Amino acid sequence: MKDQTIICSQSKIAGCDFALYPMTDQFVHVIMKALEEVDTSKVWVKTTDVGTCVRGKIVHVFDVTKALFLHAAQTGHHVVFSGTYSIGCPGDSAGDVFLAEDDIRLNEAQSSKIQQNIAGKFSLYPLGGGDYMDMIYSQIEAMKQEGIHVSSIHYATRLDGEGKDVFNGLEQVFTNMEKSDSSHTVMTVTISANSPSKKDVDNNE
Amino acid sequence: MKDQTIICSQSKIAGCDFALYPMTDQFVHVIMKALEEVDTSKVWVKTTDVGTCVRGKIVHVFDVTKALFLHAAQTGHHVVFSGTYSIGCPGDSAGDVFLAEDDIRLNEAQSSKIQQNIAGKFSLYPLGGGDYMDMIYSQIEAMKQEGIHVSSIHYATRLDGEGKDVFNGLEQVFTNMEKSDSSHTVMTVTISANSPSKKDVDNNE
Structure with a gap:
């Protein structure tokens, strides 16, 4: 894979280090089937025993992670996606990425057909700057424009919706951060589908 | 619970927002049994459909999260702990915490008896300061003194050991950060036990 790596100095490398957790005895099958159904050819991918890392352009990193979660959740099992999206890390190495791809999303047609109610949360960490809390608050406001129920919890912002x-x-939000003054942004995300637990949406936003 | 909240302005509130993911049809039983076996009386606890939040002194936050993971992993199922530890967040609210407890760990005697090989990873995010990468690198070095196999992966540091x-x-590492110049530190952690996947330890540290 590394031999095919193409570096483009114009774009920053985006990446996501994530895992799918299907709470079922068939967890291996659920994960493997999702991986079969999703086209990952526009991102660099490495899977180990502690998770999967994808790297590439922002559009493809999100196209692939969204599709993997939605396909796994469609099985009806309780499935959780837990991931860390990152861009601009000064300690990042230049390789292990495909950046010369176009912006056409390979999995959008399939993903857009999948209806799946979820409960989730995200946290944003703009690193290296003193005004990071203002950046976080403005992106929480931006999230409220996306047709999602947004509420406050300790250490994160809760999201409920499709x-x-x-x-x-x-x-x-991640794209907004990439265009902002923050040179290095990390966003942690947990998305849960088909949980047997009662929804716990706090309306005190 | 909120009525019993005791605030102590001398200590910063530490917290962990986490979940246990047992990859088995019996996931509810595994989680409930771990919660029964662990004494959480020295931390504030709230569980929702997207995870559990514990808040209190650093010693008790770690005592409880370590014990919950080890008890769940002891069932032999493939279990993953995924959590975000945080201290010093300027947007944090003062409540929902017990800080007037002593430092005696309620679960250490049980936890220290549990042998469980794990594969994991962690990332450290010191917020609001320009020299955050140096803080991260020095704590990765500190981790190598703890009898753990430490190696580099994209976006995190891999940990293998007991x-x-x-x-x-x-x-x-988290305590070192609390004592450092960083006023607000976040640490994300993923710990996996009993995975059927082959270990993927990179020795190129």
Whole structure:
């Protein structure tokens, strides 16, 4: 894979280090089937025993992670996606990425057909700057424009709605951060589908 | 619970927003049993459909999260702990915490008996300061002194070893950060036990 790596100095490398957790004895099958159904050819991918890392352009990193979660959730099992999106890390190495791809999303047609109610949360960490709390608050406001129910919890912001809308909102916020003054942004995300637990939406936003 | 909240302005509130993911049809039973076996009386706890939040002194936040993971992993199922530890967030509210407790760990005697090989990873995010990468690098070095195999992966640092040693190392690093110049530190952690996947330890540290 590394031999095919194409570096483009014009774009920053985006990436997501994530895992899918299907709470079922068939967890291997659920994960493998999602991986079969999703086209990952526009991102660099590495899977290990502690998770999967994808790297590439922002659009493709989100296209692939959204599609993997939605396909796994469609099985009806309780499935959780837990991931860390990152861009601009000064300690990042230049390789392990495809950046010369176009912006056409390979999995959008399939993903847009999947209806899946989710409960989730996200946290944004703009690193290296003193005004990071203002950046966080403004992106929480931006998330409220995406058709998602947004509420406050300790250490994160809770999101409830359609899975595809939530991933689209997260991509918008992450893209806003990439265009902002923050040179290095990390966003942690947890998205849960088909939980047997009662919803716990706090309306005190 | 809120009525019993005791605030102590001398200590910063530490917290962990986490979930246990047992990859089995019996996931509810595994989680409930771990919660029964662990004494959480020295931390504030709230569980929702997207995870559990514990808040209190650093020692008790780590005592409880370590014990919950080790008890769940002891069932032999593939179990993953995924959590975000945080201290010093300027947007944090003062409540929902017990800080007037002593430093005696309620679960250490049980946890120290549990042998459990794990594979994990952690990332440290010191917020609001320009020299955050140096802080991160020095804590990765500190982790190597804790009897854990430490290696580099994209967006995180991989940890392999005994589960209790790994949690002890994470607590040490988090405590070091609390004593450092960083006023607000976030640490994300993923710890996996009993995975059927082949270990993927990179020795190129």
